[in-house]
Amino acid sequence: MADQDKVMTVNIVTPDGVVYNHHSELIIASAIDGDVGIMSNHEPIIAPLKIAEVRVRRTDRPDHEDAIAVNGGFLEFSNDLVSIVANSAERARDIDLRRAKYQKETAEKTIQTAREKNNVDDLDRAQVSLKKALNRINVSEHK
Structure with a gap:
């Protein structure tokens, strides 16, 4: 596991339930105003998202990024928790x-x-x- 000071939790939720829930070192998402990269201890942020890919570098597999198709929604980051709420989202494997x-x-x-x-x-x-x-x-x- 990565250094605890660099760890955050990423949750992606749709009306159907939790689509994604992992510990991460980095998340990259496409906000309406441009791409945003978030690491632990980032300033709190709320951003509307575009229909785009969200990439997550997990702490248990730092050489791999998970890709999730997110169809709009909102991203909120606070206290090392990234929450994405979207109408729909799918992991690449699904x-x-x-x-x-x-x-x-x-x-x-x-x-x-x-x-x-x-x-x-x-x-x-x-x-x-x-x-x-x-x-x-x-x-x-x-x-």
Whole structure:
């Protein structure tokens, strides 16, 4: 285990429950305002997250980073505890790549149809779906 002064806990929670819970030396997440890297003893922070990968360097495997596909949400850090609350999140090992690719294709078709029909609402929803699918595909490569 790493030096206790460098350890923090990372929890990622969705409405379905805890997706991730480990001790970590470093976490990197994509906030709305840019990427944020957090190590223990960081100043407290609350940040809204983008649809993007969260990378966690665990204390029990410092040569390896866990990758988690997080679909927005919020990150809070205080007292060496990182809490991420998101509508959905998946660890790389849990992503069904075939399903993610299908969702990508479906979103791309919907985007094309929405542009042809000039349907802004469908276009916005499909673009979010595409971002989620691409995020899942990208994170699945880190298994």
